[in-house]
Amino acid sequence: MDVLKVESLTKTFGATKAVDNLSLTLKSGEVYALIGPNGSGKTTLVKTIAGLLRPNHGHIAVDGVDVVADPARAKAALGYIPDEPSAWTGMTGEEFLHFVGALWGVPAALRKERIAALLAEFHLAGIEKGYFEDYSRGNKQKFTIMAGLLHHPKLLLVDEPIVGLDPESAEIAKHEFRRFANEGGAVLIVTHTLGVAQEIADVIGVLKGGRLVASAPFAALKKKAKLGARASLGDVYKVLA
């Protein structure tokens, strides 16, 4: 089952084509990592799928629902974790999670239960009554990851997942994303941390100038780049990006 289907997507800002006629598909249980140089259109692509930006051409369907035609239903099936974690001034971490849960229609009792479980998993129990703006960057990032997972979406969009996380938390986050996919979800990760992509992605896409120049499992990418079996994703990136 295709959880995400992007067809001939183009997104422009004035004369600049940030995403150019791009198509990709994500199936249930799959982790897809998107890599590419700065300005290659990775974040724009994720933001367009998430509904923050409107496509100029093409179609995006999340869980079979068109993001432009029926945004509310499409967004109900996705979770988004931004590269810059932020919330409103004066909101505590706990309020932030309840707020996000309420927006996605998670019932209060279930929300409470899930929040407690996530807080324990990310070793954040006990700090949820602090103000969001007072948290360290890493903790803010963890709260946004929890917010993305809270409503059990079908598709998780993650922009730079482990920036600011300590090694232990980075491991937890990677484990969570993998587990989320194993339980039937699909994850689209945008990252510059090639180690993460190599470690947890089933399929890796290379984006360059808004175009998807390669999209395949790591082993196939190495073949495409005409590199040996011991080549790293960094080597592949140098050839393809």
Next chain:
Amino acid sequence: MYGFRRWFRNQKIAKSITILLFLGVLFAVGFGIYSFFRWEFGLIAHDAYLRVALPLFFYEGLFLVVFLLIFVSSFITAMFALFRGGMGNVLPMASPRYPIVFWQAYRTTLFSGIWPLAVITIPAFLGSAAVFPVSFWGGALFLISAVCLAGLAASLAIIFFFIAACGLYIVAHYTSRRIFSFGKAVGVGVVAIALGLWLIARRVGLGDVTAIFAPVSSAWSTSRIDILFERFGAFPSHLATLTLFGAQQGAFGVAALTTATLVLMFALGALGVRIAAWGFLPLWQIFQEGRYEAKAVSTATAIRRHGKEGPISFPRFFRSPLGALFEKEGIVMFRGMKSALWFFFLFVLWMVQVALEFFIRGNLVKYGTSIGSALAIVESLQLATAIYFVSAFILRFVFPAFSGEGRTAWILGTAPLRMQNVFWAKFLFYASIFLALGLVFCGLNFFIIQTAVAQGLAFGAFTLLIIVFLVAFGLGLGAIFPNFESDDPEVLSTSLPGLGFIFGSLFYGGAGSYLFYRFLAGTAPGAGMALAGFDALTVLLTIIIFALSLRALGTFEFVKDY
């Protein structure tokens, strides 16, 4: 100048219109004040008994109010620019050149303090000078005095905060209590300011204004001015009054002396600020604790501040998406210290204005004068003031409501909501608050003026209708023309749509108040029909704004201007 040229590099037509609109707003407000003073002084000039003392009373009152306004607004501006501003992030890197941050904040505070001069003091001076002429040099001396007065108020605000913070630090140190924080220092400052304002009101003696002008004996042909000097002489604004008064009376020596005194006081104020600058870095470091501290300490701070359960939670509306949005608006508005302080400041100003009406009525009753003859003017002025204050609130809080979501767009923009629902949640929230304020105002107005019930109801209905329109207008403009380049309400309100709102609300408020005056005065034929037409137009405009906003939100993108 370089900054301006850089800003003006692109979108020149839109920015030229912005500048023209901005100047237009300044001119419109300034012209209104000028006309009012010219008219008022024109009337006074014909009264031999009052022609000296009454203008002096106006000067004293006006300059004192301007001085206090600049002091309080500088207090808020300076505190947040110094300790919670974006420049603060530069500070750890800028050391040992950290004073740059301090002086930048001081400069911002000075400039924002001097703004009221352009909009209030200078037009008032020109209005007065049109009736009571002033020589070129007299005018120049007055301008110097006014600038120094504004600078002194801004400097005193900074010194005052540092004194309040130091006082709190000493108490915290000697009592070993953990009470020293930015919020508490601001709190101590706010309480002290409130107390100071109350003492000033008592000294000025607003309770019995007419006593100031009462003749002591029948031999007196002009009103006394010594009683004014006695009541206002303790305030620095008195010196600016004397400069203007001296310049108008041909006493150039007095004007020069008072100007020199104000220049000296401003210099001393700047010296005080220089001394306060030495304490800036230690204070900044302490005030940042809680922002950069480790996670465990952060929560401990929150719990210490608010008790076992953490901060007081707003009533839990988190059961539905709309309720959650509603509650979020409450948190943003009242938990953010800067927003809360501005809200409180504007509210107090409004209530002070209402209280002035109360005092005036008390004076009229005391001396056996009926308000009846002036009812139409008083109620229309009250309405105009209410519209002005509600517009100021809306410009500060409602208009930036969508543009302010830039940083948090990833939550609202990806949630399974239609942006139209976000609009309705914001509208309901702000309309509820301002309608509640409007009801309080109408109740007070009814109590003070004691009109007939039907008239009171008409006034109330008209005010509430206007409030609904203004909230829709401000929110709608912000939604149709979002600006994600800044989330600072002060920057957003001087953008083209922000100035459009100021212009629109000024024009709309002026027209509404005038039509309401004609209706109450009952002299012009068809005034009732005109007012009904205005009401119908208001409803129609509100519907159009809703329609345009909802349509714009259908294709809303959280994106900066590329």
